[in-house]
Amino acid sequence: xAYFRNRFVQRIVVLTGAGISAESGVPTFRDKDGLWExxxxxxxxxxEAFARDPALxxxxxxxxxxxLSSVQPNLAHTxxxxxxxxxxxxxxxxxxxxxDLHERGGSEQVCHMHGQLQAMLCTACNSSSPATVDYNxxxxxxxxxxxxxxxxxxxxxxxxxxxxxxIETQLASCDxxxxxxxxxxxxxxxxxxxxxRLCGATTVEINREISDVTExxxxxxxxxxxxxxxxxxxxxxxxx
Ligand code: NAD
Numbered sequence: 726x727a728y729f730r731n732r733f734v735q736r737i738v739v740l741t742g743a744g745i746s747a748e749s750g751v752p753t754f755r756d757k758d759g760l761w762e763x764x765x766x767x768x769x770x771x772x773e774a775f776a777r778d779p780a781l782x783x784x785x786x787x788x789x790x791x792x793l794s795s796v797q798p799n800l801a802h803t804x805x806x807x808x809x810x811x812x813x814x815x816x817x818x819x820x821x822x823x824x825d826l827h828e829r830g831g832s833e834q835v836c837h838m839h840g841q842l843q844a845m846l847c848t849a850c851n852s853s854s855p856a857t858v859d860y861n862x863x864x865x866x867x868x869x870x871x872x873x874x875x876x877x878x879x880x881x882x883x884x885x886x887x888x889x890x891x892i893e894t895q896l897a898s899c900d901x902x903x904x905x906x907x908x909x910x911x912x913x914x915x916x917x918x919x920x921x922r923l924c925g926a927t928t929v930e931i932n933r934e935i936s937d938v939t940e941x942x943x944x945x946x947x948x949x950x951x952x953x954x955x956x957x958x959x960x961x962x963x964x965x
Contacts (some may be wrong), residue, residue, distance in 0.1 A: 729901060729961060730927060730944070735814035737961075738892075738899040739805060740917055742821045744906020744932060745950045749796045751824055754908065770881045779862045786877040787859040790842045793824055801905065801954035802830030808958045809834065813965050817895045819888075821907060821914050823879050838886040838914065844878035847871060853878045886913065897924045903957070905931045906950050909938030918942055931957065 743753035768774050768781065775782045809816045809832055819836040820827055825843055827835045840846075845856045850869035856877075858864075864875045880886050896902065902921035909915045918928050918941045930942040931953045939945050946953045 729964060732900065732927060734900040734927070734961070736895075736899045737808070737812065737814065737816045737901045737903065738895050738917075738921065738926075739808075739816065739818050740820070740902070740904045740907060740914060741805075741818070741827070742905065742907025742911075742914070744908075745801050745820075745954070746796075746799075746822055746824055746826050747906065748801070748949060748951050749799045749826055751792075751796055751822075751826070753906075754911075766882065770879075771883055772881055775876060775881070782877070783859075783861050786842065786879070789823075790856055791859075793842060796824075796826070798826040798830030799951050801950035802826050802832070804955040804958040806831030806833075808961060811962055811965070817899070819892055819895070821911065836888050836892065838880070838888055838892060840877070840879035840887065842877070842879065845875040846878035847874050848876060849874040889913065892917070893920065896920045896926070899924075899926045902926045902928045903931065904929070904938075904942070905954060907932070907936070909936040929957065 747753050764785065769785050805818060805827065809818065818827060818832055818834060819838055821839050823839055823842045825841065843856045844853045845860060846853050847866040847868060849871040850866060852868040854867050860875055862873050865872050866874055896917055899921055902918060904918060907914065915938055918938055922928050928942045929944045929946065930936065930939055931946045931950060933947065933949055946957065
């Protein structure tokens, strides 16, 4: 248990977004120089886009997956892993990110609500398999051997995120909710702060800017994730 801002904290939920990986060199969603500057999201990240131009969508995700090998977790990822291993209560980490930087930063529990770049989903047998090569519309599912049925195992616009029930249960019982590097534009994640707050949690936002949902938080720490996250983790562990 830790003492934080005049209250005891036993259960923490941390939500991360693209901003936590920005300083590792992974482009964010909408920032200047972000991922989508060159692409309309509707041409890339929807089931309709995949049906219309699968080659473009395969190429986009193959490139993003291949780039992961040239980036490293940063101090914000490793600080959260420290919090998870040393905090005497529970820390549930949920990310909108599809990269693997939390895992490589040392986190053993990561809930990937928007899926992962390093997995492919078979639309024939519904199995998810590790992505090990570049994929195209004749790739074969390793589980059922169907050809041409693999798609990136990421949650596209209009699709339902993974693990929602589990996340809602965690939000309902946490004492502290921390959102890091997320713009508050993508639902349902943008609504987690309200959910946690209504259930009695203290809420903290870390973002280098004012976000669309900043005013919904009790506390805002404006700054870079690599500075603000280790600072907050130190504070929580010192008072534990
Ligand atoms: P977003 O791009 O909409 O917003 C990023 C937020 O991070 C912004 O509010 C920005 O101010 C903040 N930010 C940028 N750099 C920061 C830094 N160094 N320190 C602190 N804050 C910083 O991202 P989002 O809200 O996560 O959008 C959700 C969608 O983006 C998800 O669907 C997710 O799958 C997708 N996405 C994931 C990745 C990834 O896996 N790394 C990258 C791009 C997009």
